[in-house]
Amino acid sequence: MEKFILAFIVGGAICVIGQLLMDGLKLTPAHTMVTLVVSGAVLGGFGLYDELVKFAGAGASVPISSFGNQLVKGALQEAEKTGIIGVLTGIFKITSSGISAAIIFGFLSALLCKPKG
Amino acid sequence: MSSFKRKNLTPVQQQYQDFARAREPQRPILANCVRAFIGGGIICTIGQGIQLFFIKYFDFDEKTAGDPTVAVLIMISVLLTSFGVYDHIAQWAGAGSSVPVTGFANTITSASLDHKSEGFVLGVGGNMFKIAGPVIVFGVFSAFIVAIISVMIKSLGGM
Numbered sequence: 001m002e003k004f005i006l007a008f009i010v011g012g013a014i015c016v017i018g019q020l021l022m023d024g025l026k027l028t029p030a031h032t033m034v035t036l037v038v039s040g041a042v043l044g045g046f047g048l049y050d051e052l053v054k055f056a057g058a059g060a061s062v063p064i065s066s067f068g069n070q071l072v073k074g075a076l077q078e079a080e081k082t083g084i085i086g087v088l089t090g091i092f093k094i095t096s097s098g099i100s101a102a103i104i105f106g107f108l109s110a111l112l113c114k115p116k117g
Numbered sequence: 118m119s120s121f122k123r124k125n126l127t128p129v130q131q132q133y134q135d136f137a138r139a140r141e142p143q144r145p146i147l148a149n150c151v152r153a154f155i156g157g158g159i160i161c162t163i164g165q166g167i168q169l170f171f172i173k174y175f176d177f178d179e180k181t182a183g184d185p186t187v188a189v190l191i192m193i194s195v196l197l198t199s200f201g202v203y204d205h206i207a208q209w210a211g212a213g214s215s216v217p218v219t220g221f222a223n224t225i226t227s228a229s230l231d232h233k234s235e236g237f238v239l240g241v242g243g244n245m246f247k248i249a250g251p252v253i254v255f256g257v258f259s260a261f262i263v264a265i266i267s268v269m270i271k272s273l274g275g276m
Contacts, residue, residue: 003169004162011161011217012154018212019153023146029215030251036216037256045263053183058164061183062190062217063157064252070183071260072267079268087264091257094184099253101188102222103245105195110229110241113199 003057010052010059018063033064040065044072070094149211156210160217164190187218194219198226224248 014036021032043049049069052060060066071091078090092099126134168186171177177185197203203223207214214220228247232240246253 004165007161007165008158011164012158012213015153015157015210015213015216016150018157018216019150020146022212023144023149029212030248032212033215033221033252034255037252038259041256041259041263044260045267054179057179058168058183058186059158059161061168061186062161062164062219064216064218064221066183067218067221067252068256068260071256072263075260075264076267079264084265084268084272087261087268091260091264097184098187098191098218098221101191102195102225102249105192106222106225106229106245107241109195109199109226110233110237113230115230115233 006056007059007062010056011062012059014060014063014065036063036065037068040068041072042068044069067095067098152209153211153213153216156206156213157217158213160190160214160219164217190217190219191222194222195226198223199230203227221249221252 018032018036021027021035022029027035040049043052043065049060049066050073053066053069071094074093074095075087075091078086078093080086082089164186167189168182171182171185172179175185194203197206203214203219204227207220207223214223225245225248228249229241229245232244234240235244
């Protein structure tokens with residue numbers, strides 16, 4: 001139960017940061033998401049984002065900032081095995097499930113559904 | 118508007134800018150933040166539930182359970198988007214619905230649905246990543262830089 005509360009609070013807090021970027025600095029949603037992804041990647045480089053995931057579970061792994069973290073993590077894991085070329089071959093290793101799921105189901109829905117609204 | 122752009126305007130245009138800014142409706146920042154907190158928190162709590170489900174009934178541990186969780190959330194979000202429900206959530210929760218990974222899937226699905234009338238190759242295929250593309254491009258590029266720096270530091274014997 002404690003985990004759910006932590007996930008709620010941390011996930012909510014990251015979304016509030018996004019909302020503040022959108023309303024306070026008047027960024028577009030795309031700029032907001034890019035900012036969050038880049039900061040996730042930088043935090044991931046220092047190993048800080050994994051600490052946050054350990055602490056908050058899905059509260060840290062569901063927001064888009066974890067996408068940046070996982071890109072870095074995949075690149076570094078592969079780089080340890082195969083050297084510097086692993087940065088290129090491993091960068092999508094962990095995020096592959098998210099991106100391919102989004103493409104596949106997005107395309108399926110375009111095949112089957114009509115636009116609403 | 119940045120001061121750089123402002124310099125290139127005529128005085129009348131500047132007057133108009135001030136006029137327009139004074140009449141722009143104030144954004145209810147606090148209310149928006151509360152909504153984003155609640156909306157984002159609920160999505161992450163659902164994610165936590167899915168994650169625990171994967172840990173309990175499948176062979177995942179705390180570290181690896183994140184990936185299938187994200188995939189399931191994306192699937193749910195695509196379904197909600199195609200039925201037109203996610204837009205209502207997004208209208209209420211603002212960043213609370215666009216910051217979690219479900220928002221990423223929502224942009225992909227809605228872009229491909231919107232451009233369906235232009236055909237499958239150029240419409241759906243070409244526009245699918247119209248909004249989600251920047252996230253991937255900047256994410257990959259920054260991750261590349263960070264990873265290269267980190268590998269360099271390690272190979273030089275640091276850390």
